[in-house]
Amino acid sequence: MNRLVICDHPLIQHKLTFIRDKNTNTKDFRELVDEVATLMAYEITREMPLDTIKVQTPIMETDSKVLAGRMLGLIPILRAGLGMVEGILKLIPAAKVGHIGLSRDHDTLQPVEYYINLPTDAQNRQLIVIDPMLATGGSAIAAINSLKKRGCEQIKMMCLIAAPEGVKALHEAHPEVDIYVAALDERLNEKGYIIPGLGDAGDRMFGTN
Numbered sequence: 001m002n003r004l005v006i007c008d009h010p011l012i013q014h015k016l017t018f019i020r021d022k023n024t025n026t027k028d029f030r031e032l033v034d035e036v037a038t039l040m041a042y043e044i045t046r047e048m049p050l051d052t053i054k055v056q057t058p059i060m061e062t063d064s065k066v067l068a069g070r071m072l073g074l075i076p077i078l079r080a081g082l083g084m085v086e087g088i089l090k091l092i093p094a095a096k097v098g099h100i101g102l103s104r105d106h107d108t109l110q111p112v113e114y115y116i117n118l119p120t121d122a123q124n125r126q127l128i129v130i131d132p133m134l135a136t137g138g139s140a141i142a143a144i145n146s147l148k149k150r151g152c153e154q155i156k157m158m159c160l161i162a163a164p165e166g167v168k169a170l171h172e173a174h175p176e177v178d179i180y181v182a183a184l185d186e187r188l189n190e191k192g193y194i195i196p197g198l199g200d201a202g203d204r205m206f207g208t209n
């Protein structure tokens with residue numbers, strides 16, 4: 001309950017510095033986010049259950065491990081979450097991908113859902129909701145509400161940067177959802193941006209503003 005995992009591997013922290021840097025261009029931003037997503041996938045799958053099977057090596061038959069249990073589903077929150085999907089699929093190519101479109105109203109900071117499309121067997125999968133930014137937490141909470149309404153129960157959250165306000169709100173709304181972040185920043189500013197953060201993740205990912 002109320003679990004926050006900070007993925008503090010040096011490679012993740014190094015790459016995150018250049019993701020934050022306002023002088024990093026769109027191409028490099030995308031590549032770095034993709035790389036950090038792959039590294040974070042390694043961390044978030046650490047507790048996946050294993051089965052033992054028999055395998056015949058060139059020398060002899062032996063017991064060896066394979067992934068067991070529920071298959072994964074990746075649920076990026078559009079738009080910015082899209083930038084982390086390919087990086088995770090590099091390690092877990094069999095995962096299915098569902099999409100939730102949410103846009104944060106610039107004035108109220110409330111998320112508005114405009115799209116949802118999930119794998120038909122999403123309820124049977126371990127789902128990872130993906131979004132680079134956990135700011136007020138409103139978007140993540142709305143996405144997880146939508147998933148639960150459709151019968152999904154096994155859910156983890158993966159972000160690059162979280163504000164303490166967003167972690168607190170998400171823990172209060174969904175205490176059983178483990179949150180994985182590359183960094184826990186200081187706070188939100190008056191416009192709901194994470195300080196120091198990286199700016200607007202969607203704009204930096206897709207070159208809009």
Ligand SMILES: O=P(O)(O)OC[C@H]1O[C@H](OP(=O)(O)OP(=O)(O)O)[C@H](O)[C@@H]1O
Nearest residue numbers: 078079080103104135136137138139202
């Ligand atoms: O925790 P919150 O306060 O809800 O803020 C975080 C959300 O804001 C950003 O999306 P945005 O609404 O800018 O949409 P976009 O990805 O299409 O740019 C970000 O990618 C999160 O989804």
Ligand SMILES: O=c1cc[nH]c(=O)[nH]1
Nearest residue numbers: 135193194199200201
């Ligand atoms: O700092 C923030 C907060 C919300 N969404 C972003 O893209 N960046």
Ligand SMILES: [Mg+2]
Nearest residue numbers: 200201202203
């Ligand atoms: Mg945005």
